[in-house]
Amino acid sequence: MKKLRLATTSLAGCFGCHMSLLDMDERLIDLLQFIEFDRSPLTDFKTFRQRCDIGLVEGGCCNEENVRVLRAFRENCDLLIAIGQCAIMGGLPVMRNAIMHAEQPLNECLQTAYAPSETVWNPACRIPADAELPLLLDKVYTCAEVVKIDYQIPGCPPSADALWYVLNAAVQGNPLDLPPELIRYD
Amino acid sequence: MTDRAAPTDPDIPVNQSRSESRRIEIDPITRVEGHGKVSIHLNSAGEVDEARLHIVEFRGFERFIEGRLLWEVPVIVQRLCGICPVSHHLAAAKAMDQIVGVDQLTPTAEKMRRLMHYGQVLQSHVLHFFHLSSPDLLFGFDAPAEQRNIFAVIQAYPELARRAVLLRKFGQDIIEVTAGKKIHGTGAIPGGINRHLTLEERDRLLGQIDELTQWCRDALKVAENYCEQHLDMLKSFASFESNFLSLVREDGALDLYHGVLSAQDALGHPIFAEADLTRFNHYLHEEVKDWSYMKFPFIQSLGPESGWYRVGPLARINNCKGMTTSEADLALKRFRAVLGKHCGHSLAYHWARMIEVLHCIEVIARLLEDSDLLTGERVIKGVRREEGIGMIEAPRGTLIHHYKVDEHDQVQFCNLIVSTTHNNTAMNRAITMVAKQHLNGQPNLDDALLNHVEVAVRAYDPCLSCATHALGQMPLQIELLDAQGQRLQMLSR
Numbered sequence A: 001m002k003k004l005r006l007a008t009t010s011l012a013g014c015f016g017c018h019m020s021l022l023d024m025d026e027r028l029i030d031l032l033q034f035i036e037f038d039r040s041p042l043t044d045f046k047t048f049r050q051r052c053d054i055g056l057v058e059g060g061c062c063n064e065e066n067v068r069v070l071r072a073f074r075e076n077c078d079l080l081i082a083i084g085q086c087a088i089m090g091g092l093p094v095m096r097n098a099i100m101h102a103e104q105p106l107n108e109c110l111q112t113a114y115a116p117s118e119t120v121w122n123p124a125c126r127i128p129a130d131a132e133l134p135l136l137l138d139k140v141y142t143c144a145e146v147v148k149i150d151y152q153i154p155g156c157p158p159s160a161d162a163l164w165y166v167l168n169a170a171v172q173g174n175p176l177d178l179p180p181e182l183i184r185y186d
Numbered sequence B: 001m002t003d004r005a006a007p008t009d010p011d012i013p014v015n016q017s018r019s020e021s022r023r024i025e026i027d028p029i030t031r032v033e034g035h036g037k038v039s040i041h042l043n044s045a046g047e048v049d050e051a052r053l054h055i056v057e058f059r060g061f062e063r064f065i066e067g068r069l070l071w072e073v074p075v076i077v078q079r080l081c082g083i084c085p086v087s088h089h090l091a092a093a094k095a096m097d098q099i100v101g102v103d104q105l106t107p108t109a110e111k112m113r114r115l116m117h118y119g120q121v122l123q124s125h126v127l128h129f130f131h132l133s134s135p136d137l138l139f140g141f142d143a144p145a146e147q148r149n150i151f152a153v154i155q156a157y158p159e160l161a162r163r164a165v166l167l168r169k170f171g172q173d174i175i176e177v178t179a180g181k182k183i184h185g186t187g188a189i190p191g192g193i194n195r196h197l198t199l200e201e202r203d204r205l206l207g208q209i210d211e212l213t214q215w216c217r218d219a220l221k222v223a224e225n226y227c228e229q230h231l232d233m234l235k236s237f238a239s240f241e242s243n244f245l246s247l248v249r250e251d252g253a254l255d256l257y258h259g260v261l262s263a264q265d266a267l268g269h270p271i272f273a274e275a276d277l278t279r280f281n282h283y284l285h286e287e288v289k290d291w292s293y294m295k296f297p298f299i300q301s302l303g304p305e306s307g308w309y310r311v312g313p314l315a316r317i318n319n320c321k322g323m324t325t326s327e328a329d330l331a332l333k334r335f336r337a338v339l340g341k342h343c344g345h346s347l348a349y350h351w352a353r354m355i356e357v358l359h360c361i362e363v364i365a366r367l368l369e370d371s372d373l374l375t376g377e378r379v380i381k382g383v384r385r386e387e388g389i390g391m392i393e394a395p396r397g398t399l400i401h402h403y404k405v406d407e408h409d410q411v412q413f414c415n416l417i418v419s420t421t422h423n424n425t426a427m428n429r430a431i432t433m434v435a436k437q438h439l440n441g442q443p444n445l446d447d448a449l450l451n452h453v454e455v456a457v458r459a460y461d462p463c464l465s466c467a468t469h470a471l472g473q474m475p476l477q478i479e480l481l482d483a484q485g486q487r488l489q490m491l492s493r
């Protein structure tokens, strides 16, 4: 039997969805008979080795780098699945959008984080800005705003059971619809 | 989008954008948590000038938490980081305890929180050692990329891997029964906790202790043996002197939940020891640099040049007088007999981490026997205050949460100094050393050589998710296109 190739990435997420993937525990070991990992923070493949059957995306897009990676996932994966609230709705990072009513929201954020204060020693009032740092987007975008997403697994994070159910269904060639008890919004 | 050309060779992206010098990029760093990259700058002679670890993400958390309600904070803030959410959950709860006027929790609340915390340090350390770092140690730093992952470990060492998976699961189970959920739970609330342990939960966990304690001993053995067999390498690979910072219990013993903030120099002499944690900002300041979203903390009295320090397992093992559990204490003595009292080797972090794993399971066993977990008062309240500072020894080191809350329960101010940030200067130093040592004079830089640099980063188990909570500014223009190539947004600054 040909193994399914799986790629995963964490964009503007907290890595909790990847932790939930590892929470499959022993089932992960079993699953390895049917699944092979390609590009993923859990492996040392930093780019795609081959075209993948499934891409799991955690987190939305808050900078250009996230957009670039998400597009690469769309291009290289047959099925693209957004996992977790951040990928689907923006999650915690999207709270940044809620302060967009401020006159200079980005500047406010910068000042809050980096301006000299009780503990911040910054005599030159420097704000990180370097060609090495990817550009921030004006607001946080969900994955579906940037590329076509085939499936979404909600939850913060989705439970290991839900992730296992989907991967297992894909291995079996079954439809990827979650039973209601595995769907949660937290 | 930027002036950086897309890498052509996927493994060794080299680009010429900086006029004379050459630059090598490792992007993303893998088998660490979160997003980061390393740039290595070569001079015109082709030698390594400097290596830099860049934190490339941001959240803006400190600004957008303003206005949120105090009881929401411990639940929201952990979503900075899914690897050690419990640390943020508890540090925020500890700060909120002070705001609701509670200086001493009920025994039930404190013990439940301790159990939650030790469960999480256990799972996080096991995850780091086995799932992320063990491929480097088991297969060698220059093993082929195909082999350098947990899945290859599962194939080559199935029993070791199975135990690692189950040990981590045990830690996650403890978090689930104390916090309500394995990731992003809700167990700690301002002034206490919201649940007891049930008898069934306790018995189920206790039933596994003996076997798992044995596995922890074995896991420690793996790290000990590795370090003892590679002593020369340990001494030369990213080994340097530094100050160390951690909380220690009042009597000097290692404690992960609470203590005195203590800094020691490279010889083990105290720099400061402060029991009043709300005074931390008299001792620690943070410097801002252009090229990373992560700030660079230093001990104020020593200044930014020499005041930098390390945190995490090695700092705790170096700073403490001893361990409160018997087997871990013996393990500490063995560590010191081999590596000395104030050890500076980056790779010794692994050994220190596994001593803590054994310590955690011993503490968990002791706590589970305690009937305070099953009954007793869960929450208390006192006289309201405006400001709270919560500190905890997270798996990766001292974590500081500082909030001010107004009379409407709304957050007015927030500053977080996360564990990984404390290690910022040390990690940059470590990778520069390793890059100079291993990459200089190498005509062909391959993936295996570059992995040495990542090994140095990994020793610190950086949590780059945590480190990205701040926000920075980018000087260029960006456009965002949708799936059809339509422009959604254009941003310029």
Ligand code: SF4
Pocket (backbone or CB within 6 Å): A012, A013, A014, A015, A016, A017, A058, A059, A083, A084, A085, A086, A087, A091, A092, A155, A156, A157, A158, B079, B082, B183
């Ligand atoms: S959905 Fe939740 S667990 Fe997943 S990345 Fe976002 S905050 Fe983390």
